[in-house]
Amino acid sequence: MPATKKIAAVTGAGSGIGRAAAVALAQAGFALALIGRRIEPLLETQEIIRSAGGEAQAFPADVGDAASVEHAFSQIEHTFGRLDVLFNNAGRNAGAVPLEDYEVDFWNDVVATNLTGVFLCARAAYRLMKAQSPQGGRIINNGSISAHSPRPHTIAYSATKHAVTGITKSIALDGRAYNIACSQIDIGNAATSITERMNQGVLQADGRMAPEPRMDVSHVANAVAHIAGLPLDANVLNMTIMASAMPFVGRG
Template sequence: MSASKKFAAVTGAGSGIGRATAIALANAGFTVALIGRREEPLLETRETIRIAGGAASVFSADVTSEASIEQAFSRIAHEFGRLDVLFNNAGRNAGAVPLDEYSLDFWNDVVATNLTGVFLCARAAWRLMKTQSPQGGRIINNGSISAHSPRPNTIAYTATKHAVTGITKSLALDGRAFNIACSQIDIGNAATSLTERMTRGVLQADGTMAPEARMDVTHVANAIVHMASLPLEANVLNMTIMATTMPFVGRG
């Protein structure tokens, strides 16, 4: 195996930020493991990469299932031989729901995907990065603007994204002994199908409804490629990338 060949895994690679990032990583020379629940969109991502001359493989897995993730990363280790980068991206949106209307099932579903899923994928990648030779790698977690500031009525989503920041800091600390770097990218209003509703108006902190600016998702993908391409002696611990005029800083 060429010492210069790099391998990356992207969860939630079938659409949105995950697909854009997988394509960008492949264009940058990474061989990419495409991870997600539904095989068909993963195959579409792989075909886009193949047409552009890149290399990718599909690994169907559910990030909320320990057995599913362990199996996927075992297959990655067998097929690739190592893993240099994990973009821990898979997550689910959770619309605005008043606290007194939250069901426990809804809360548990958001936590299972956005928090437990991040943990399971990070643990599986960590085990591989710790034992491979040369040792080490990089884990990039997808946080959110909500890791800093909530939207109205989003307690579950906001709690999980704040918790992802804790995971990032813990892994960045604990990874020092094993040459494993950990980063977090907090994204505000990338133009994907999940944020289409923002162009029509979303609830603001002052109770009004207002449309919000979005940015091309390729800017996010290119930022992740930059983070992924750094030597392990350097790390972007936290990056916030956002639509310039979205209501995050200041008072709206």
């Protein structure tokens, strides 16, 4: 790997926002470490990048499992020698479940992926960025507009996304001494398979079911690539990118 080549890792890289961001980062000149639970989708993303002349390597891992995350980042260090950017993207949707019907196992599963997974990957990247030479790097956490305003009956998802904001701010503070910047991108209604249901209608704060506008996922991917390309003495601490006409401003 050329010394001037920058390395980016993307979690949840097998589909949706993760795949689109990985491709955009490759187009911006990064070599990609692709992280996700299932190898087949990661290999599909890898092939998309390689067929366009980019560099990518798949590293299967469960972001909610500490040993799995540590193993993946150890492999990334062994393969690439360093890490310049982590797009901490992996997460799961939780649907709409009334609070009184929430099961503890369901809550724990959402927390394991959306919160503990973000922490584990950030910790592994932080350790690598702190130890490498030259020191430093950038961690970009995928929050959500639900980090600011919840949808109805989404207490677990909303709680974890609010908590990601705390992780982002803590890393942005603690990373200063080691040239590690941290950003959060809060995304609203990117057009992926997960949001296809919005075409038919989703629950609104007033109890109605209504369709919602979506935006092309490439706009999110390009925003991630823009943040990743900034010098480490500049940071986008928070960015909200959303379908312009979606009910977020004034939600409720």
